[in-house]
Amino acid sequence: MTPKRKSPVEDIGRRARRREKARDDPGASPLRGLGVFGMIGWSVAVPTVGGAFLGLWLDRHMPQAFNWTIALILGGVALGSFIAWAWVSKEANDNGSEHDDD
Numbered sequence: 663m664t665p666k667r668k669s670p671v672e673d674i675g676r677r678a679r680r681r682e683k684a685r686d687d688p689g690a691s692p693l694r695g696l697g698v699f700g701m702i703g704w705s706v707a708v709p710t711v712g713g714a715f716l717g718l719w720l721d722r723h724m725p726q727a728f729n730w731t732i733a734l735i736l737g738g739v740a741l742g743s744f745i746a747w748a749w750v751s752k753e754a755n756d757n758g759s760e761h762d763d764d
Contacts, residue, residue, distance in 0.1 A: 717734035
């Protein structure tokens with residue numbers, strides 16, 4: 663069986679709808695990727711650096727058998743990674759729901 667061919671009028675109408683949709687919703691800017699990259703970087707860097715400073719202060723004022731700085735740097739990396747993962751997951755879900763009309 664051969665597939666049913668669409669008439670030229672249907673084809674033109676489909677193309678016109680696609681062009682109108684592309685014009686009305688051009689999509690994300692190419693610069694948005696830099697913003698995402700920056701957001702992920704900051705969400706990991708801030709807790710990590712904060713943990714390092716807090717760890718240095720705790721090492722001076724409350725010495726323990728373990729090193730507070732290393733422990734809190736690792737904690738900051740873990741927290742920052744979780745924040746970045748949650749943000750990327752939310753963005754992926756938001757963007758996926760916008761393009762379900764295709």
